[in-house]
């Protein structure tokens with residue numbers, strides 16, 4: 001029987017269930033029938049990783065192959081790491097408890113930049129050399145995917161392969177090839193060279209970077225005849241035919257999202273200019289509502305979950321939304337199943353729906369306003385007017401809601417003091433809206449929670465050239481907002497400014513940052529996305545020790561002709577489109593969404609999705 | 617229709633705490649498509665209750681509880697369907713329909729048996745030589761922790777008896793102690809008291825425990841298992 005971690009250790013750590021696996025629907029396999037062992041690593045704690053839909057999909061996708069065993073690995077929490085190091089327990093996979101050091105592949109999903117030190121720490125805990133150059137033939141192939149892989153350069157020195165795009169496309173061919181090479185006794189290096197035939201895979205070792213004196217990139221060139229100049233992401237075109245797992249893992253302990261998750265579509269039609277997901281996942285490809293209803297039935301039967309969540313970037317944009325929502329209510333309302341509807345646009349229909357499926361008392365209304373004035377919302381192409389928000393609130397207040405959450409960003413390009421104060425004003429107008437309804441109809445006090453994140457310019461967005469504010473400026477800006485708020489019903493909070501600064505560095509970093517990341521890890525950085533564990537001083541020291549500058553990466557505006565560290569990667573959206581979008585942003589001009597009108601971003605080249613649907 | 621179950625909790629799932637176990641149990645019922653009844657009111661919940669929470673890290677041969685179904689289904693069929701949908705380590709060994717008027721397991725519970733598996737630094741001889749003397753004490757005073765304070769308590773009365781069941785060179789003891797809402801003795805409190813008595817340290821993370829039975833009093837005043845004599 002599986003039993004690798006001594007009870008004595010598990011009894012001394014917080015939430016031992018994080019480390020024992022055995023969840024319902026966990027895949028079990030006979031190792032003697034397995035050719036390929038794949039460790040799927042999520043560089044954060046169990047509860048976070050287990051809420052990630054991508055993990056579920058890839059886990060069951062890889063495990064549908066008889067020759068492959070994909071097992072899960074999460075970052076042990078600090079208490080467990082201490083025990084593991086003390087007792088020489090190497091990082092292990094949950095399914096078998098085996099050390100992952102001898103696995104064929106060790107894959108990481110990169111969902112946020114602040115998890116990079118956890119990637120390094122997990123490799124170290126596994127007993128695998130961090131730097132690619134130090135690894136040997138019998139070490140696993142380190143492969144990374146996920147949204148942050150689109151700018152892979154900060155991790156370039158550590159990783160063998162970056163997978164750009166959706167997992168369902170290449171893994172089968174890659175694994176077949178691996179099996180063949182392994183049987184024929186060929187080397188890992190030969191295999192990596194063979195992978196150059198695949199578009200969508202980036203192997204940093206086959207490229208060299210040269211730098212100008214000011215630190216910018218002078219040239220970035222392939223050093224292998226087969227290496228492509230530009231590597232383009234790979235995507236699934238037909239979402240109704242793509243592999244869909246009929247099971248989901250059912251964790252024993254409460255995780256961040258404890259529910260059946262339905263993916264309605266990939267991509268987003270909106271094109272908000274700050275949003276990386278809105279560009280890197282283009283084009284929109286929907287599933288049909290009937291496919292989704294079938295999927296749901298199977299998932300509910302196999303998990304016994306009590307909640308279904310519809311997740312996609314902007315759920316309301318789903319063309320089959322009404323059909324799906326009504327279908328779900330018909331099927332599950334009587335069965336005590338809760339339906340959660342994040343990222344809905346607020347209108348009569350959605351409010352009606354929310355009242356049907358959720359407990360009014362519990363839920364609060366959410367608006368991602370992002371900016372305080374219409375001018376700035378136009379700059380970022382956020383298709384939401386003050387009128388939309390206030391009308392939505394009015395409807396909701398009439399319907400019995402009294403809690404409103406607003407999301408904003410500080411430090412957007414072209415932002416002025418007026419825009420900052422606008423955050424306060426908009427929040428207060430919502431409070432006033434509440435007082436417009438008759439007194440007897442508002443038994444509870446209204447609460448408006450405005451929270452601001454700090455803008456991080458991201459690769460493949462029209463703002464990829466822009467300077468990010470320094471953390472000091474973020475702090476000052478937050479104060480301007482705070483001081484402008486007069487009403488006690490409005491609560492304002494903002495994100496850790498220093499963490500946002502580091503995120504800004506890593507998001508647009510180049511290869512030189514590998515050394516800095518290594519140093520940060522050496523200094524003890526990990527779980528940097530956790531406010532109480534993030535230690536800015538260590539990061540500053542890591543920069544000093546490696547002779548690099550935060551300002552160079554975060555706070556510097558780039559010119560259009562500078563070679564960007566991710567220029568050799570294509571997400572299908574043309575640079576000329578991004579430049580055009582940025583120019584329009586500076587003129588506060590908006591761009592219609594893909595469903596209204598195609599703006600010719602370039603993503604039509606994939607040959608599927610909304611770009612090729614008949615426009616009505 | 618109300619049912620009472622007896623369930624085993626094994627090694628595989630012993631690190632799942634009581635509240636998480638409840639959720640897992642509810643999901644078993646859902647997956648097995650068993651028509652569980654819900655409480656009325658604003659926040660309906662499944663009508664399932666357990667006799668007594670089992671501490672994290674403990675296994676059990678006899679966890680008890682009740683649940684209520686909307687329909688009158690054959691107990692054996694329900695048991696089979698549940699077992700087919702159980703996570704590793706959970707197994708319903710017995711399931712019966714409940715007679716009218718039986719108090720729930722939580723209020724009925726009065727006594728429980730545990731096995732204590734001692735770590736290697738305590739030998740079978742330690743037990744053999746000291747158990748009688750330990751039990752012959754007039755009082756056994758321990759420090760009992762409550763939420764607010766630690767205070768002295770005499771646990772002698774909570775111990776019905778204890779047996780040396782060491783085997784294969786391992787020190788193992790079976791204890792019979794009070795359990796439930798009026799009087800309750802935790803097995804690790806017993807183990808700690810015994811260690812103190814024999815002048816050995818109590819390295820609490822090295823101990824293993826298994827709950828082996830839970831009792832109530834029947835109308836004759838005898839202790840019987842929570843599932844005996846309650847069947848419809």
Ligand code: SF4
Nearest residue numbers: 594598599601604611
């Ligand atoms: S090509 Fe047109 S429709 Fe397709 S993603 Fe780009 S803008 Fe949208």
